[in-house]
Amino acid sequence: MASQHYQKIAAHIREAINNGQLNTGDELPSEAELCEQFGSSRGPVRQAMMLLRTEGMISTGRGRRSTVLARSESGSFDSSVSITAWLRAHGQQPGQETLLLARQPADEVTAGHLRLEPGTHVITLRRLRTADGTPLALETIFFPVDIGRHILDLDTDRDSVYTHLAQRDITVDNLTRCVSATIATPEQAEILGSAVGDPLLRVRKAASDQYGQLISYSDDFFVSENLTLSLNAVRGTPSPARFTPLE
Amino acid sequence: MASQHYQKIAAHIREAINNGQLNTGDELPSEAELCEQFGSSRGPVRQAMMLLRTEGMISTGRGRRSTVLARSESGSFDSSVSITAWLRAHGQQPGQETLLLARQPADEVTAGHLRLEPGTHVITLRRLRTADGTPLALETIFFPVDIGRHILDLDTDRDSVYTHLAQRDITVDNLTRCVSATIATPEQAEILGSAVGDPLLRVRKAASDQYGQLISYSDDFFVSENLTLSLNAVRGTPSPARFTPLE
Structure with a gap:
């Protein structure tokens, strides 16, 4: 599908923000200047601004210049699914050491x-x-047997699980993640080379295909100091991130 | 602005999911059944499904019934800005005890x-x-003086800061949050009534108005076991949540 003109304008500005030509707090050129720069009428320029506003990247105010709020990241869906894809997108070398690959009865939580x-x-x-050789996370993925049987012949010390599944037409289309803070148990600390009690960011993920069929459930513990999670929100735009207080 | 027909259909289904009439994994009625139920042609029903798919609430697959993936939450933007609004939206009683209200020089990080x-x-x-009387978070908000002067006459043990600012036409329009895992220091543990070394979810927020002017920067530490953070992502839809590995 060919991009519309406003999408090209938005992509150009997004790129300028992501590569640091424009920084947080910087003003964008005026609407008139953008029209001239892109050989465009006002309509597409305004549409491009609205798109970037929805993405939480810029502010738009009546009569004032738009300013840069935050960077974004392209290709983020595959990066959300696969740690391998995520590290590669950030120019880091993914590594993995298989600790367990087994067929076992599911406990109650996992089964649920x-x-x-x-x-x-x-x-x-x-x-x-690992990322560039440094321990990053202890990852545990659970698959229903009809999905997981495809990875029994995979070199899990070398290859990406989700790339392998995609080659078998099993593609993740929806992802629900739950994020919380925990501390390293003695077993986790030993594997991660950190200290018992160090903070870990726990990310539980349920991945399903376009029909809503579950592909995997995973429970990952990241060394907290080795990553950041950022969330943008804009008034009037639905946010897929939500905090829930426990009752 | 009057809602379009597809928006009404989407709102109706969203409500059924959020109030538990429809649960995760449940199939939605067929397109033909939805058309009959809402007295609609196929166009608006399909548009409604696309909207709910973009929100990460349902799956849509060719020839298969859509299934429910996750709940959403209305009014989430104000809930993201204000802990008071967030707790009220979840039917909990917000409480607060002021530990410090001061005009001070900013350190390098806060100033930045x-x-x-x-x-x-x-x-x-x-x-x-506190939430229903239970310690929830240690909240620290920093305001530029021209904003913060408005709260010097506020009863900060009783009232919502952001409601107070909104009454003075200072309205948050954009929010950037950074989430990480930490452990409680002795000072934090004493205030939160938890143990030293307990896991805390740290949320740093930069709030700005529609012109990109900063309203506040805050640094909050939540008792991890008292809340969950969930993120939905859908292939083909930009996600405002991103994890970044540290270099």
Whole structure:
């Protein structure tokens, strides 16, 4: 599908923000200047501004110049699914060391997340993930057997699980993540090379295909100091991030 | 602005998901059934499904029934800005105990976030926040003086800062949050009534108005077990949540 003119204008400005030509707090050129720069009428320029505003990248105010609020990232969906894709997108070398690959009965929590009966067999893959050789996360992925059987012949110390599944037409289309703070247990600390009690960012992910069929449920513990999570929100735009207080 | 027909259909289904009539994994009625239910042609029903898909609430697959993926939450922007609004939206009683309200020179980090010179005076408000009487978070908000002067006459043990500012036409329009995991220092543990070393979810927020002018920068530490953060992502839809590995 060919991009519309306003999408090209938005892509150009997005790129300028992401590569640091424009920084947070900087003013964008005026509407008239943007029209001249892109050989465009006002309509597409305004549409481009609205798109970037919805993405939380810029502010738009009547009569004032738009200013840069935050950077974005392209290709973020695959980066959200796969740690390998995520690290590569950031120019880092992904690494993995398989600690467990097994077919086991699911405990109650895991079964619940995969919408299976407790005790149903699942394929469990546990790996130490590294970035440029530094321990990053302890990753545990649970698959229903009909999905997980595809990775039993995979070199899980070398290859990306989700790339391998995609080659078998199993593609993640929806992702629900739950983020919380925990501290390293002795076992986790030993694997991650950190201290017992160090803060870890726990990310639980349920991945499903376009039909809503669950592909995997994973429970990952990241060394907190080795990553940041940022969220943008804009008034009037639905936000897929939500905090819920426990009752 | 009057809602379009597809928006009404989407709102109706969203409500059924949010109030639990429809649960995660449930199939939605067929397109034909939805057309009959809403007295609609196929166009608006399909548009409604696309909207809910973009919000990460349902899956849509060719030839298959749509299924429910996750709940959403209305009014989430004000809930993102104000802890008071957030707790009320979840039916909990917000409480606050002011620990500090002062005009002080900003340290380098705070000044940087507010785009001020280090040493510039800022208004600092630090409060223990509670939910239904239980300690929830240690909140510290920094305001530029021309904004913060408005809260010097506020009863910060009773009232919402952001409601008070909105009454003075200072309205948050954009929010950038950074989430990480930390552990409680002795001072934080004493205030929160938790143990030293307990996991805390740290949320740093920069709030700006529609012109990109900074209204506040805050640094909040939540008792991790008292809240969850969930993120939805859908292939083909830009996500305002992003994880970044540190270099």
